[in-house]
Amino acid sequence: MALIVQKYGGTSVGTTERIKNVARRVARFHAQGHQLVVVVSAMAGETNRLIALAREIQAHPDPRELDVMVSTGEQVTIALLSMALMDLGLKARSYTGAQVRILTDSAFTKARILRIDEEKIRRDLEGGAVVVVAGFQGVDEEGNITTLGRGGSDTTAVALAAALKADECQIYTDVDGVYTTDPRIVPEARRLKCITFEEMLEMASLGSKVLQIRSVEFAGKYKVRLRVLSSFEEDGEGTLITFEEDEKMEQAIISGIAFNRDEAKITVLNVPDRPGIAYQILGPIADANIDVDMIVQNVGHDGMTDLSFTVHRNEYHKAMKILQEQVAPHIGAAGVTGDDKIAKVSVVGVGMRSHVGIASKMFRTLAEEGINIQMISTSEIKISVVVEDKYMELAVRALHKAFDLDQPRQVV
């Protein structure tokens, strides 16, 4: 007998028929003797409907009141799923975030979980009931309703799994697991049976949007065994996200190819190569609340160097303006150039730590396809390059093949 936390997203509970399907799946696990806590999102489309309604009243809805409103989406789903479970003869009980008491800070629309009172849930589980909890929401010290922001239901599930020391946290979604890359670009992309938390973080932040990144960080921090599965498949085993150190499992060199074309690159030319120069350039960017992703500075020559970095494409013009008007004249740079027609492509895998030659294989593969590399940045478990955006799909396909990701994963 295990204690399992399951989470079903908006698409999985999008209609009453689908809610009944979720109930049947939960009932199968229950019949196997497991204790179940089920976290649900709002029915697909409901959150957007509520936000649109709020915007009919206020162009920028008051955050506290928006949370009061938007939290009703999950509240409806928990009641419907509990009813569906009872209709199958199970005992079930719903809880809103406030009722569980998922205590958060007071940052409306993007609150963070501080603590979970799990006694009521434990008591219900011991009484044989399935506990159904509203995802995405909590309550602050003052009793105000808060929400965790988009995708927060994953975080709710992981946090509950951590608080209850659950054996596994299963995230049901409309994909059946984590893939080596996006199957829409590479039809040969394969589902990974397992992936480490670190790899998952790199994959998620790079655009494979299967799980909300905060929930993955949370799971890693509290050592929650996390599994991504499809709610539309009967017997899939999904992808297990796990700790390299803890579990013996197949381990390949490269786990996947991530990519995005949401960024723009900016280069400040010929700046004096002296201490503090990076701060003088990037400080004003941070002050303007612009997130910077890759940063590359090469060794200088003749006391001068170039500094390049990438920002979100939406903030490209704002960043360029700051640099041209405030920064470049001040530090005596020769100029500022930029390009928003770029894409970032990364190979990700914990295996590369102990393997040489990954970078050279990546660069050779791109060269063979005639793709010029504009920027390079590396971490322990990934290598990212910036290329002209029209080459993105070609680069992803070539790398996917070069690293044999279309073949069953090889143990190192």
Add this chain to the structure above:
Amino acid sequence: MALIVQKYGGTSVGTTERIKNVARRVARFHAQGHQLVVVVSAMAGETNRLIALAREIQAHPDPRELDVMVSTGEQVTIALLSMALMDLGLKARSYTGAQVRILTDSAFTKARILRIDEEKIRRDLEGGAVVVVAGFQGVDEEGNITTLGRGGSDTTAVALAAALKADECQIYTDVDGVYTTDPRIVPEARRLKCITFEEMLEMASLGSKVLQIRSVEFAGKYKVRLRVLSSFEEDGEGTLITFEEDEKMEQAIISGIAFNRDEAKITVLNVPDRPGIAYQILGPIADANIDVDMIVQNVGHDGMTDLSFTVHRNEYHKAMKILQEQVAPHIGAAGVTGDDKIAKVSVVGVGMRSHVGIASKMFRTLAEEGINIQMISTSEIKISVVVEDKYMELAVRALHKAFDLDQPRQVV
């Protein structure tokens, strides 16, 4: 400066445009220096939409879960109205029933209010904010969400007015007050400037469904000054529902003509005229959860009597069956007859206490129209008759005219 509790029903907040109108009205009162607590219902149609959704899952939805679901209707409205008030530059703050802490018993879908914690509301009012409270809902000792049943938002408003010792409780609805009778039947029907609680109870229970009857009882018990107004009129003064004893005001003999055709009459013929016989007949009816309205038993003769009563038309067949199969043979009655083609018409007014001749005037009026009276029942402030249902409109019109209700009300 007064403390005013206002309540707006589902039609008054049925669209975002109407919610903005409500906000403008609240803002006008606020600008006059009043403190305001605003109770709102779910947007028109929303509660029915939620119930229909629940029924797609469970034919008879679990009451606890139904309350979790249905209570979201008002939760959306409080957020929207608070936003609309802020958009007009006011301070505003919403509360669900649980957040106020409107403590109720645990009778899901028909809970009763036990206590209201009014400190938070007082603090907000003193801080200059308009407080917006979800009607129709509360929370039990265990923290479960409860609802007060249909129309419960009126009760929430009155209970809040009582707890806060408000100067007035204003119920905004889609009619502009209480009328002498239904204007759809008698075009000359007039709006009453005031009516006593007792009259209002008789009018409400007899079919003038302006206010939920429980809220009127509640207002009477806690001496809450209650006013019914139209949310679609700019400057109406509505109808004040007040205490005869407390306030000097115009007082006519008859305040209105009430009616309904929801009932059926049943007569048990020739029963032994001995103690306990009424209980033997009506006990099994009550045991079957059938509500009885009028009960008439005339003096007996030759040791025998007839007993007649009315029940809701929907329960007519059930009641007849019980009487024919269980009761009549047992007590030795000659038979059971019934008729579901009847209507009840009543004249209501506190003035009749001190006036003779009201009954005879009523009966003469009906006789002049050739309407036969089948049953008569009286109380301190009303006289009700049962007539064939096809005569109902004619009886209402004739009585309305006979008692000069189309003329401005005369002070006694």
